[in-house]
Amino acid sequence: xxxxxxxxxxxxxxxxxxxxxxxxxxxxxxxxxxxxxxxxxxxxxxxxxxxxxxxxxxxxxxxxxxxxxxxxxxxxxxxxxxxxxxxxxxxxxxxxxxxxxxxxxxxxxxxxxxxxxxxxxxxxxxxxxxxxxxxxxxxxxxxxxxxxxxxxxx
Numbered sequence: 001x002x003x004x005x006x007x008x009x010x011x012x013x014x015x016x017x018x019x020x021x022x023x024x025x026x027x028x029x030x031x032x033x034x035x036x037x038x039x040x041x042x043x044x045x046x047x048x049x050x051x052x053x054x055x056x057x058x059x060x061x062x063x064x065x066x067x068x069x070x071x072x073x074x075x076x077x078x079x080x081x082x083x084x085x086x087x088x089x090x091x092x093x094x095x096x097x098x099x100x101x102x103x104x105x106x107x108x109x110x111x112x113x114x115x116x117x118x119x120x121x122x123x124x125x126x127x128x129x130x131x132x133x134x135x136x137x138x139x140x141x142x143x144x145x146x147x148x149x150x151x152x153x154x
Contacts, residue, residue, distance in 0.1 A: 003085055006129050007032075010082040011063040016071035016116060017087030018109025021131075026087065027067040034060060038068025047073075054079035069108060072115035075123075086116070086130040 006013065007030060015023045027035045036057055041049035050073035057066050057079045066079065075081065090105075120128060 003129065006083055006085060010127075012057075012081040013065050013083050013085060014071045014075060014079070014081045015065065015067035015085045015087065016069065016112060017131075018090070018112055019069060019105040020090050021087035021109075022089075022091045023067045023069075023087055025091070026085070027065050030065050033063035033065055035065040035067065036060075038066070038070035038074070041070065050074040051077050057081075069112050072112055072119055075119045076115060081126065083126060084116075084128040086128055088131045 003026065011033070015027055017023055024037060024039070027037065036053060038049065038053055041053050044052060050070045053066065053068075053070055054074040054077040057064060057074065064081075066074065066081065071079075071084075075084075116128075120126075
């Protein structure tokens, strides 16, 4: 299933993944509903940012996009969505990556996946559509797969 199809099928969609995977870029293509960016809350403490994001999202009735690395934590704190898009492929070419910054981005990506896996274990009916891992087709609904399959090394 293409991500365009996901946007047509579901009203409230969360877009998440590691840094530099295209979350904000994908969200910018959406013009038919409001978008909340987790970067808009990064001035807050780590835990507060995801709680405020969840509260703001839940206060909006109807269609909505939420995107960013804080999305899994906001989901864990009760943010209501209909589907998740998981971006897994870094968009920055390896030769353009700052090695020190990249190390931190990989670590953040692992944290995103850990929290998303924990959330998904308690919310198995909410579909998660991911970019392809090796051997998968794009937009595969991984909601019925083993939660451990969410692991992805950047």
